[in-house]
Amino acid sequence: MTGTADTEAFEFSSIYKLDTVVVPTNRPMIRKDLPDLVYMTEAEKIQAIIEDIKERTAKGQPVLVGTISIEKSELVSNELTKAGIKHNVLNAKFHANEAAIVAQAGYPAAVTIATNMAGRGTDIVLGGSWQAEVAALENPTVEQIEKIKADWQVRHDAVLEAGGLHIIGTERHESRRIDNQLRGRSGRQGDAGSSRFYLSMEDALMRIFASDRVSGMMR
Numbered sequence: 001m002t003g004t005a006d007t008e009a010f011e012f013s014s015i016y017k018l019d020t021v022v023v024p025t026n027r028p029m030i031r032k033d034l035p036d037l038v039y040m041t042e043a044e045k046i047q048a049i050i051e052d053i054k055e056r057t058a059k060g061q062p063v064l065v066g067t068i069s070i071e072k073s074e075l076v077s078n079e080l081t082k083a084g085i086k087h088n089v090l091n092a093k094f095h096a097n098e099a100a101i102v103a104q105a106g107y108p109a110a111v112t113i114a115t116n117m118a119g120r121g122t123d124i125v126l127g128g129s130w131q132a133e134v135a136a137l138e139n140p141t142v143e144q145i146e147k148i149k150a151d152w153q154v155r156h157d158a159v160l161e162a163g164g165l166h167i168i169g170t171e172r173h174e175s176r177r178i179d180n181q182l183r184g185r186s187g188r189q190g191d192a193g194s195s196r197f198y199l200s201m202e203d204a205l206m207r208i209f210a211s212d213r214v215s216g217m218m219r
Helices: 006-016 042-058 070-082 092-104 130-135 142-162 176-183 204-209 212-218
Strands: 037-039 063-067 088-090 111-115 165-169 193-200
Touching: 037 042, 042 063, 042 070, 042 165, 042 193, 063 070, 070 088, 070 111, 088 092, 092 111, 092 130, 130 142, 165 176, 176 193, 193 204
Parallel strands: 037 193, 063 111, 063 165, 088 111, 165 193
Antiparallel strands: none
């Protein structure tokens, strides 16, 4: 079972002779998938992403930035650092910290950069993981656990009010399934959420498929 098999239904049928069945979601999906934004240069695109992050975090919305490679994640991280935006990076270089980073990714105004393969199969809990906080304590008391749960509920409600987890894709992947997996990190179990992909004419995929005519129109 997977959340993104439907886009590959033809391959499953023709190659493996397997049918693909779409199972209805447990709750209505209310995530807002916003239209792509396209820029001429990568620098302009990155600047637009930084501005989006600033706007989202200003109202307490957590942001997950998805990149296609470690190099791209480090590029975005460097620009966020220049802009004075606190963030965490989740990629193969920081694999040992994956659980801790994912546990914090849903905190109000948290910013997390991740490659498409990083953190897969792990839910980002809005408001953060109260279980992780409890696990960090040595012999926690019932009172401590109840206090942590109460604090989490306040954060959870605040994040929902702000719009839920916002997903930013820094470019399109050649496989639509990978893009859908990134978007699917938000809006789980009927929670609020949003997503948007940012593209530039300098992206590898755009250089392959976008004609010079498109670039001319944008100029």
